[in-house]
Amino acid sequence: MLNKFFIIFGLMDQTDKRRLLIILFSSIINGLFSVVGIASILPFISVISEPQLIESHRYIIAFKEFTGIQSYQGIVIAFGSLSFLLVLFGNIINALDAWIATRFGYQKEHQLSERLLKIYLNSDELAFARKKNSERVKSILADIDRVILDTLFAMLEMISGSIVTVFIFVLLLTVDLQATLVITLAILVAYLTIYRLTSNKLDNLGKEYADLETDIYSEVLEALKLQREIKLAQIGGYFIKRYSNSFAAMVNNRLKYELISLIPQRVIEVVAYGSILLIAMFFSLSDQSDLSAITMIGMYAFAAYRLLPAVSDIFDSYEQIQFGSAILKKLAAEFNNELSSGSDNYPTVRLSNQLCLKNIEFHFNDKSSFCFKDLSLKFHANQFHCVTGKTGCGKSTLLNIIAGLYQPGKGKLLVDDQPVNLYNNPNWQSQLGFVPPRVNLIEASVIENIALGEPEDSIDHEKIEKIAKLVDLHDHLMSLPDGYQSVFGDEGLNFSTGQTQKVGIARALYRDPNLLLLDESTDALDLATEKKVIENIKQHFKLTVIFVSHRPSVQQFADQVYNLEQTDSGKGSKINEL
Template structure:
């Protein structure tokens, strides 16, 4: 529990920690009001049952002298006492409602903040991180684990502090108000709760890990099933995916069922001990020769205290089980942010994205120089790229070809700035782009192999990530025209504002590709990089798009990985990669005459 608090404290920002202590102050007032509430009921019962004893008490005599109230007697005293009780408990109820609202709002605001922080951390993480972890896991962490952390760790921990204060306050009232033998039952009552929590600690942690694993499996199966629905229906594999979902969901529900039983059983056990304790106290008091005027006030305060303590113990045990069960979510968010937020503070890559000097500018008028660039993926034994030395002149078109696994995409990712070279540098007109990566990336238009479209309008997909009010309509129109989207836009009822559906499902492959090309051109880039951008298209559509890309070249520098050699035939130079090294470099015709592997590729066309 202490470890959970430390992790939670580390996740909170300074302002959030201050607000937490303010919240503790509110909870302290709530605990004091509960103490008064427990104390005032036995006093009122004594006033009604034994008015003479009440009026002869030293506290009442002092009160009457202070207020000068000779009228504080008889029925008037009962009326006044009833009014005081009414006002106090209405005030207490309203304060408790307000306190609950503040606690819930605090926890939910932290959930929102943590979800955003974790998402931002994932976006800022090196691209190699995303190659290591699947999107299902990251989506689950953002959408589920942060919410679970808020609802089942932070909120229960806040409530745990509140209920513990109330429990301690009522315990103090009992210590000061009841005979010593009555306190024996109080010790038993509290020991039962702490013993139960200690026994459950390990088991709840294991259940939490099992629950987290099955939540991930449920999300994975649902996503895979919906994304591959066409092939699944064709192969008639619906039952396979349904059964996988059913198995994981059944286990998840079984864990939740066990949790509910545990949370229901413990309060009932506490209630049983409380009743036995109350009966035991009654017998002890009467056996000790005490009269009703002594027994009834003691029993009333003990009974009221037990009822309130039972509620607090129920809440504390519920909070404890929730925290232990959902502690895995706390670990995931805490460890994830601890690991990833360093990229927002210390990595050279991230620092370069947030340029120290806003007046800095990367000038690209001459060449891109790759100097002895090598790359090894984290955890890999061998380098994917080794000692790449290439000089690319401004305005050149460079084709990148080679066998599968030769390092083509890795080279492109390094040029894009999403991977940092393990060794070597990339210089642009003598400037190291690693020091100004954000400025370099603004000069790049990228057309990926895997088309990415959001469920929005054509305009929103072209100006990806720009708020609707900030989209430059003229730039969108120019990019759409350059990508030969004009005909498509004209025949759509809403033109550029037409919503294309998830992953552009309402468009053809060529139309989707043209939207991605328009996106690459939206910022009028100086460098155009294509990663097998036409590999999924038919030959006719591919040739049409290649012609369009050639017409867009102008004075742009173009680098393209080609699936088909026909795509790079008109390139100024071709790099042939083999086993992570540049095995040959030259024009299409030069390689077709002199390089054996390239010749075999041309023969296979």
């Protein structure tokens, strides 16, 4: 259990830790008022059961002298009103304590989900490719929520419940040591029995639930992504059944957890009720007066009213923490991969003369063969370069190395004859325009897609229109009812693939890149449109272009053409200049 506390504590910054101290202080105040509220019932019951105390008890006599209240009725009303006000104020403190903890938890959920999204956006490209997006979506939207509800909130409730329990326990010890120890022993035996019976089961259920939830996210996203293929092939039943089976298993898992979580509260209630009955029988059969017995039983009954919810919170919190431990450990591993996204540690790099790759070696993992080994080539600034080759020879990998997305195992990259580290270098990447084979669009207007990531009030609309004309997109947009404000549907399904590629090229050019990387970026365009777009780029933009393409039509525009060829020796692809 302690290791889970340390994990969640490790996810907090200094501000969080200070706020946690405030919550702890609030819980202590809440515990004190719980005790005061319980203690206030004792004089009230005593006066009702033994009216003669108002004339013999020194504290009641002192109260009468201080307040000036002399009548029995006045004392009863005063003690009853005081007890009511203390209980009322205690409940207000309890609600405030819960609100402070809840507010802290949800603010932490916001912070952690934002941090996790940032981690994913800054993560290593190869590591990013090894994990499914459905799992990332689940981690951000569902797992963070589970960690807050099942771990952080549970821990805060456990701390608060423990403080209240300790204070009430100390109070009851001062009232009747023997009876309190008997009740405590009974509750501890019940707790340890429940712990031994449920601990491993809850842990296994939590791991199973996390896996099932991941499967469900994946299955839903896959089904929606393949909607067209599913509809045409009439295979919707397969995907619905797969989803239904996973969801049914998750429901069954959750029902088992809920069943187990119902046990402790019921057991503790039975133990507490049985203990109070035993105390009542003990007093009734002992030599103590009936009035004294009534007072003690009333005291324990009211203590149980405040104690049972606190003890129940402790048990419920324990179960939630056990159930959510698998997800907590998984997210802790994700946050351990957090990297700084600052650019202070990277040199400022700008291509003015030439970009050289010298003796580059790269493979995707230790078990795979080399993609490149001893690869060397040169790209001149402000020229149009074309890289060709068969599928799988490493053309896209070459662009990813140049873009700083992949890190070579060996070799050097030189910008203007200066060796530099381009891998994850934000100063270098901010100068690039990159158009991948599949252009990804957001569900927003064409303008917002071209000026991706730029605040709406700073978008240069004239610049967008100029670029749209150069990539042959303007006329099509003007034929639409909403023009440049036309909104893309999910993944651009209401635009053709060619139009989507034009948007991708326009997006890259809008950034005023120094180096433009094009990866099969015109393969959906007809030859005439492709020619027009490439000629406009060469004529209107002063930049270096590296264009990966299968199409011979692209080569005619190039100042330099490289052909990548796979070798049979396991030494990766070799380069030939054409």
